[in-house]
Amino acid sequence: MLNFERTKEQLIQCLEEVKKIANDKEKSMIEAIDYELDKLLKNRFNLAVVGQFKRGKSTFINAVLGEKIVPTAVVPLTSIVTVIKYGPRLKVTVYFLDGSKEEITVKELDKYATERGNPGNEKNVKEIVIEYPSEFLKKGVTLIDTPGVGSVYRHNTDVTYEFLPKLDAAIFLFTIDSPVAQNEYEFLKDVRDHAVKIFFVLNKIDYAEEEDVKEALDFAAGVLKEKLGYEEIKIFPVSAKMALEARETYDEEKLRLTGLPEFLSKLDEFITSDKGRALLLSRCNGALRFISRLRFDIELEAGAIRTPVEELEKNIDVLKKKMKEIEEEKKDVLLVFDGESRELLAQFNAEYEKFKNS
Template identity: 40%
Template sequence: MLEEFIKHKTGILAVIENIETLTKEDIKTVGERLRMVREQLLSNSFNLVILGQFKRGKTTLINSLIGKEILPSSVVPLTSIVTILKYGEKIRCNIFMEDGSEKNVRIEELADFITEKGNPKNMRGVRCAHIEYSSPFLEKGMLLVDTPGVGSTFLHNTETTYEYLDHLDAALFLMSADVPISQVEKELLDTIKGSTQKIFFVLNKIDYLNPKEIEEIAAFNKHVLEEMGFAVNEIWPISAREALKAKTNNNDIQLSQSGLLNLEDALGRFLSLEKGKIVLNTAISKANRLISQVLSQIGIEKKTLESSEEELENRINTFHKLVANLNQDREDTAYLLKGESDKLCLKVEEMLKLFEEKEIPRIRKCLRNFFANQTIYKRSF
């Protein structure tokens, strides 16, 4: 099974590298994203993205999974920046900025960069935060990704979450036991439907309800999800808040009652049995989406070039027509000028003929009279 995985992985990597080479110069954004897919495949890392509407308890759930309150949480919408947790021997917090720079900060300073309160509307220009922590849950290459809740008054937080959806390998979709699934949640689920083969549906805040109420809300949400086209094997009821308290206080009974152990077991089985397949399939899906994007962009550029060629041909034809019209105008003008010249010559000839017929005899007569008078004058002397 391992040999088969390595074989498929090597083949996928070769294809991605070839496409990456072809797109590196001309379509840099696609080439960069392909590089990220390749690096993730090489590292065998796996993005489990925590998604849900605001105030569903996503950050508290992550803290309970790793067993320590590392990420800041609040009773108001707080998380504003995508935050990625991965395994590390020592706790470490790196902030990646939108300008490409990176800074290492103390965990106590994290809230100043990833929360709406500390970094309103992301005025600091943070792209994402990476936290390393020595949690057994993260040891197998799992990357836990905390996202801003959708549907709050902070629209930019919703946009941040939607922009990250291309990076998910599997999703943990968190609902709240005290309210039925909402339209905002359904819209988010519709968006991720084709992006991943695995979604864990989790019902949080069960400590607010009694067992019968929990069963009722879970059944209702399951029905809605199935109507949307999701194959829902199970909805995992938990109390992330109680689980975090239990782990902090080493209270095994409270931890068992929180329901988190069942979810952790399901995630563990998934990592052991399905992670390799999902990693390969996700890499293929991401590569296919990027290839489709490349082909679409090439099609647009081809159409633009064809359009430009046609436009150029039209301009050349128009130019030729203008030249032809100009030549015709020149010929017409020459013809008209020749006609006017001929008319003028005829008129001059007519005037000369008239002059010859009328004026020349008169001049001759005058001259004869003049010479006749001259003769008479000479004789008188």
């Protein structure tokens, strides 16, 4: 049986060693490692809501929370990553690229988080953090509202891709009017490289008849199986708009018809039983990416004879040792992971073997 705390401590030690080797050579990597260490120390699990633009991601998040918190609109809107975590009271803080921060009201979010209020991120916002007293968030889950990809605003797509290495799991939204477009499953491939678990949601089912919803579900499942190699796939049909309305009016019968309760039940089941293992596995993968990048850089230096060979060889030996330790920890995690998770990790394992034998 996996000893969560012991495995977590070993992974933290490995990341600290990798950080020492990175030293001042890779400032961006050091910042990324610090982020990973903070996540592990706080057991913070990043669950990102992702998809093409105008799939209803912000409305979906509001429905999950049961209240209109993040801005929504009929045009591509979200332009900044918004982090939603547990807090004893509603609080919104804007963090800027220069290191400063500002507390704002929910009504002011539009001025900083949207393309309408902050075009091209002219206000230099790094991220927005919302604290909210939700029992779901209290379980150590951080919900991430990401800008939609594929819109005319290239900046929004770049912001989402930059965040992908930080996520642990994802909720991927399709819509009934466009179940799976070409660029959609291309983006999904990139999401799958980082998320150890992906939940699929077909949104806006209130726009179609029941037969059309079933046809869209079958079509989306067929495309995902064919293009991405999934053997079995579960797609949850949901109307986020109706679910939010039902939660705001306490209409339980209407809420039941939206499909959201079934999805939240499965999500809660995952969070309760597998969140800890998924976090460790996700961060093991992240640590291996750091090592791969560092090893590549060091080998380049060796080729250019910029550093004494003995020092470079020592660093490579340390990286190989840490890589082996992380691989062993990953095996421990996999022993208690279910078959679906193993399938999701198959591609990573193949890439890892290529690197190990290089």
